[in-house]
Amino acid sequence: MPPQLQSRFVSNGSVRLHYVAGGEGAPVLFLHGLPDFWNGWRHQLDFFAGRHRVAAMDLRGVNESGKPEGIERYRMHELVGDALAVMHDLGGERVTLVGHDWGGMIAWWTAILFPQRVARLAVLSAPHPLCYLAAVADGSQRPFMRYMEALVNAPPGAPLDIAAMSEWVEEPTARAELAAALARSSADGIRNYYRANLASQAVPDPAAVAPVAVPALVMYGETDPVITPRAYDNTAAYVRAPLHVVRLPCGHFPHHQAAARVNAELARWLAPDLHPPLEGEGRC
Numbered sequence: 001m002p003p004q005l006q007s008r009f010v011s012n013g014s015v016r017l018h019y020v021a022g023g024e025g026a027p028v029l030f031l032h033g034l035p036d037f038w039n040g041w042r043h044q045l046d047f048f049a050g051r052h053r054v055a056a057m058d059l060r061g062v063n064e065s066g067k068p069e070g071i072e073r074y075r076m077h078e079l080v081g082d083a084l085a086v087m088h089d090l091g092g093e094r095v096t097l098v099g100h101d102w103g104g105m106i107a108w109w110t111a112i113l114f115p116q117r118v119a120r121l122a123v124l125s126a127p128h129p130l131c132y133l134a135a136v137a138d139g140s141q142r143p144f145m146r147y148m149e150a151l152v153n154a155p156p157g158a159p160l161d162i163a164a165m166s167e168w169v170e171e172p173t174a175r176a177e178l179a180a181a182l183a184r185s186s187a188d189g190i191r192n193y194y195r196a197n198l199a200s201q202a203v204p205d206p207a208a209v210a211p212v213a214v215p216a217l218v219m220y221g222e223t224d225p226v227i228t229p230r231a232y233d234n235t236a237a238y239v240r241a242p243l244h245v246v247r248l249p250c251g252h253f254p255h256h257q258a259a260a261r262v263n264a265e266l267a268r269w270l271a272p273d274l275h276p277p278l279e280g281e282g283r284c
Contacts (some may be wrong), residue, residue, distance in 0.1 A: 004049050007064075012078075012085040018064035019057035019086050023049035026119070027090045028270065030056040031083060033101020033125065034190055035165040037063040037181040039174070043259040044098070044266065052270070057086050059103065061189025063181040074192035079106045080113060087117060094119035096270060100255060101125050102193050108212070115213045122217040122269055124254050124262070125224060127231035128238045130206050135231040144226050148198065151191045160187045168253060211240040217269045218243070219262060221250040244269070 004022040011017065019029075020038055028048060030041040038056040048054050058065040060082055061074065068074075083106055087095040096119045099107030104126020111118045112129075127135070135141035162182045169175040216239050220232055235245055246265055250257035 005045065005054075008089065010085050010089040012081045015060050015066040015068055015073075015078075015082065017057060017060065017066065017082055017086060019055050019089075020045075021053065021055035021090065023052055023054045025052040026096065026270075027053040027055065027087075027092045028096045028098060029083065029087055029090065030054070031097065031099035031103025031106050032056065032059060032062075033099075033103050034059075034062075034193060035160075035178070035182055036100070037178065037185075039177055039181070040100070041098075041255065042174070044255060044263060047263045048266070048270075053090065053092075055086065055090055057082070058181075059106075061186045061192070063184050067186035067189050069188070071192045071196045074189065074196040076106070076109050076197050079193075080110050083107070083110050084114065084117065093117075096120045096122070098122040098266065099124070099126060101252070105129060105197075111212050111214050111216070112210055115210075118214045120215045120217070120269065121212065122219070122266060124219045125221065125227060125252050127218075127220075127227065128212070128235050130209060130238055131231050131234050132227075133206075134234065135228055140228045140230045144224075144228055147226060148194050152194045152198065154187075154191055156188060158187065160185075160190065169256070209238075211238055213240055215242040215269075216244075217265065218245045219248055219254050219265060220246075221252060221254050221257065222247050223250065224252045226252055 005020040007020055009016055009018055032040045038058050041056045045054050045056060061067050094117055097107040097110060104123035107121055107123055108129055111121045160182055162179050165182055166175050166178040169178050218235055222229055232245055236243055248254050248258045255262050
């Protein structure tokens with residue numbers, strides 16, 4: 001762990017949550033996706049620790065955070081509650097959220113449900129929830145969903161294929177750290193993110209979903225193998241605040257595959273005055 005970061009724990013009800021934090025300034029909380037853990041944000045934590053109070057949490061079920069049993073314990077309202085608990089522990093009236101994949105979905109819903117707690121929002125490889133559902137409904141997302149279906153349909157208690165789930169990390173040391181974190185994680189807990197939130201009973205009524213009222217930066221890889229680029233096309237319909245949508249020449253992990261560019265975009269977005277995305281790669 002970098003010396004400027006320290007481990008902390010906070011509870012959301014009976015679930016004990018682990019996160020790391022360091023630096024000073026306006027707080028920024030990073031929410032990882034799956035398969036990953038807090039250290040997946042190392043390139044961003046190193047970059048921003050000198051100018052912000054940065055934090056990255058282990059989502060429930062993962063690494064050093066609590067691992068409750070039962071699909072219902074992984075529904076989105078529970079996951080949002082976890083983010084709020086860490087945000088409260090960080091201090092500050094409002095926190096900027098940066099999320100990838102499932103962390104991005106948690107960030108979207110936190111901003112939708114608790115806009116008074118969110119200063120700004122940045123999501124990577126995570127369309128607005130209603131945009132994602134629209135892409136599923138029109139069939140454009142269907143070819144990208146095989147890996148999700150495999151997770152949902154896995155037998156209870158089946159072990160994770162840790163080697164396959166960590167192979168996306170290029171650096172050998174970091175790959176070994178992710179493999180170790182996944183070995184400490186709950187296999188069913190990780191699968192329950194999909195089981196609890198992709199089932200028909202978990203789909204929200206679009207009319208009941210409030211527009212996002214905080215500034216939002218959305219970044220996605222144009223060659224993402226698990227989310228269709230079409231899922232980002234209608235984002236502006238659901239955001240009633242400054243919005244930048246940035247297409248990047250990478251896959252599902254922009255914060256690794258295009259780390260320098262992601263850091264530059266985030267730095268512009270976190271500046272006191274909002275700046276547009278870098279020329280030629282942004283859409284609203």
